Amino acid sequence: MVARVSTVAFQGIEGVPVDVQVMVAPGKVGMQIVGLPDKAVAESRERVQAALHASGLSLPAKKVTVNLAPADLPKEGSHFDLPIALGLMAALGAIPGDALDGYVVIGELNLDGTIAAVSGALPAAIGANGLGKGLICPSDSGAEAAWAGSEIDILAPRSLIALANHFRGTQVLSRPEPAVRASPANMPDLADIKGQESAKRALEVAAAGNHNLLMVGPPGSGKSMLAARLPSILPPLSPPELLEVSMIHSIAGQLAGGKLSDRRPFRTPHHSATMAAMIGGGLRAKPGEASLAHNGVLFLDEFPEFTPQVLDALRQPLETAECIIARANHRVAYPAAIQLVAAMNPCRCGMAGEPGHSCARGPRCVSDYQGRISGPLMDRIDIRIDVPSVTAADLIRPVPAEPSAVVARRVARAREIQMDRFIAFGMPRILSNARCSTSMIEKIAEPDAGGLQLLRDAAEKLKFSARGYHRVLKVARTLADLDEKATVGRIHLAEAISYRIAGERLTAAA
Ligand SMILES: Nc1ncnc2c1ncn2[C@@H]1O[C@H](COP(=O)(O)OP(=O)(O)O)[C@@H](O)[C@H]1O
Numbered sequence: 294m295v296a297r298v299s300t301v302a303f304q305g306i307e308g309v310p311v312d313v314q315v316m317v318a319p320g321k322v323g324m325q326i327v328g329l330p331d332k333a334v335a336e337s338r339e340r341v342q343a344a345l346h347a348s349g350l351s352l353p354a355k356k357v358t359v360n361l362a363p364a365d366l367p368k369e370g371s372h373f374d375l376p377i378a379l380g381l382m383a384a385l386g387a388i389p390g391d392a393l394d395g396y397v398v399i400g401e402l403n404l405d406g407t408i409a410a411v412s413g414a415l416p417a418a419i420g421a422n423g424l425g426k427g428l429i430c431p432s433d434s435g436a437e438a439a440w441a442g443s444e445i446d447i448l449a450p451r452s453l454i455a456l457a458n459h460f461r462g463t464q465v466l467s468r469p470e471p472a473v474r475a476s477p478a479n480m481p482d483l484a485d486i487k488g489q490e491s492a493k494r495a496l497e498v499a500a501a502g503n504h505n506l507l508m509v510g511p512p513g514s515g516k517s518m519l520a521a522r523l524p525s526i527l528p529p530l531s532p533p534e535l536l537e538v539s540m541i542h543s544i545a546g547q548l549a550g551g552k553l554s555d556r557r558p559f560r561t562p563h564h565s566a567t568m569a570a571m572i573g574g575g576l577r578a579k580p581g582e583a584s585l586a587h588n589g590v591l592f593l594d595e596f597p598e599f600t601p602q603v604l605d606a607l608r609q610p611l612e613t614a615e616c617i618i619a620r621a622n623h624r625v626a627y628p629a630a631i632q633l634v635a636a637m638n639p640c641r642c643g644m645a646g647e648p649g650h651s652c653a654r655g656p657r658c659v660s661d662y663q664g665r666i667s668g669p670l671m672d673r674i675d676i677r678i679d680v681p682s683v684t685a686a687d688l689i690r691p692v693p694a695e696p697s698a699v700v701a702r703r704v705a706r707a708r709e710i711q712m713d714r715f716i717a718f719g720m721p722r723i724l725s726n727a728r729c730s731t732s733m734i735e736k737i738a739e740p741d742a743g744g745l746q747l748l749r750d751a752a753e754k755l756k757f758s759a760r761g762y763h764r765v766l767k768v769a770r771t772l773a774d775l776d777e778k779a780t781v782g783r784i785h786l787a788e789a790i791s792y793r794i795a796g797e798r799l800t801a802a803a
């Protein structure tokens with residue numbers, strides 16, 4: 294008799310249905326798993342046998358064949374243990390044959406018969422729901438799976454015995470509850486930053502329109518400090534965004550305790566990050582930092598210290614909002630709609646441009662260092678600002694600074710205006726100016742006469758690329774939204790262009 298159990302193989306954040314077929318038949322005693330298993334799946338055999346033995350079920354002296362269908366789809370990970378064990382239990386009559394019909398099953402087994410947490414419970418639950426089925430998953434993954442919807446039947450047993458008891462009706466499992474991660478109480482606050490008013494303004498504009506931002510300044514001027522305060526002024530994730538973000542974190546196994554939070558991700562990879570760490574890849578094509586920062590911020594501190602290849606690999610996700618990992622036999626795409634925030638010193642010694650400083654290496658100190666950032670990557674950064682050293686006056690007798698909560702309210706208002714506009718244009722999936730298409734931005738950010746003249750002059754003198762031109766328009770639209778103005782005026786364009794010019798100076802130096 295062949296017992297069948299449904300499970301999934303993950304491709305990106307999607308769970309592709311996989312059918313586990315188990316047959317116990319006379320023949321050479323042993324257990325074999327076929328159907329493109331990777332190393333972890335092949336090792337499943339040992340765990341399943343030990344766990345069944347520990348649960349008081351020994352295998353008959355027969356030939357056990359496990360087939361994972363479709364056979365040409367690569368199966369990766371340890372979550373096939375539980376479906377294989379349950380298939381075997383059904384084939385041996387330890388659980389009713391039809392008990393598993395309405396479920397998708399994932400889980401890893403320990404040798405003692407308990408079920409260990411696996412990554413990907415949330416996408417598996419969403420996939421199961423799509424098939425009209427429930428989900429059986431490890432108890433530690435239950436809280437995460439429960440987020441997929443209150444109507445989904447979820448069983449999250451601790452052990453094989455607990456599940457068998459549930460099916461026998463002797464000890465019924467209760468449905469797990471979705472858990473929320475409380476936002477940290479003492480997030481860094483903008484009020485801690487003395488002076489740096491123009492940098493704070495740029496941070497607010499970047500937050501309001503979801504624009505990429507580059508801060509250039511000498512060491513100790515507060516660049517890292519400013520970036521760390523960006524999460525405190527960003528609006529919370531909307532429910533669909535939250536689900537998308539959590540699916541990626543679930544696949545990466547980074548949802549601690551299965552708890553979800555509506556805070557936007559803020560990822561700060563070290564500059565030694567490899568291509569696989571940044572874009573994704575490695576053994577099981579896991580999502581990289583760019584995807585883990587989806588719908589949030591990717592902060593690259595000490596920007597030019599990253600490997601140029603890794604930086605340039607970010608150009609594609611910055612444009613298309615997804616990371617594509619090509620493998621020998623398949624291709625995996627993870628969403629990566631990121632806001633890039635970068636900070637750097639102007640040169641290796643860090644003091645270029647400081648009054649009274651002259652570097653022994655001359656202008657090459659600046660050009661060599663900044664040349665590590667390629668032109669095309671720089672072109673994708675909408676707002677570039679200089680962050681000079683804090684003045685002594687600001688440090689010693691600072692003017693009381695605005696707390697994050699006040700700035701966050703203005704940012705939220707500006708985002709609301711943007712979303713309402715995109716809904717009115719029939720594009721509810723666009724949530725910020727930075728994400729809107731070029732044809733759209735020309736429509737919604739039409740400048741008044743004074744603005745048009747300024748834009749024409751600037752585009753001519755500064756030789757904007759077409760992308761640069763559209764990005765200036767997007768920032769100007771955000772500035773007008775912060776002002777709650779319907780039309781983009783000269784003043785908005787002037788500020789947007791000034792953010793671009795700081796960068797043109799940088800590129801010129803390179
Ligand atoms: N504007 C500022 N207001 C208050 N403290 C500051 C400011 N700028 C720098 N500091 C102090 O200097 C330290 C280093 O700042 P940091 O943000 O790491 O500088 P950078 O990244 O520009 O090199 C901070 O931990 C803080 O103590």
Ligand SMILES: [Mg+2]
Nearest residue numbers: 516517594636
């Ligand atoms: Mg720093």
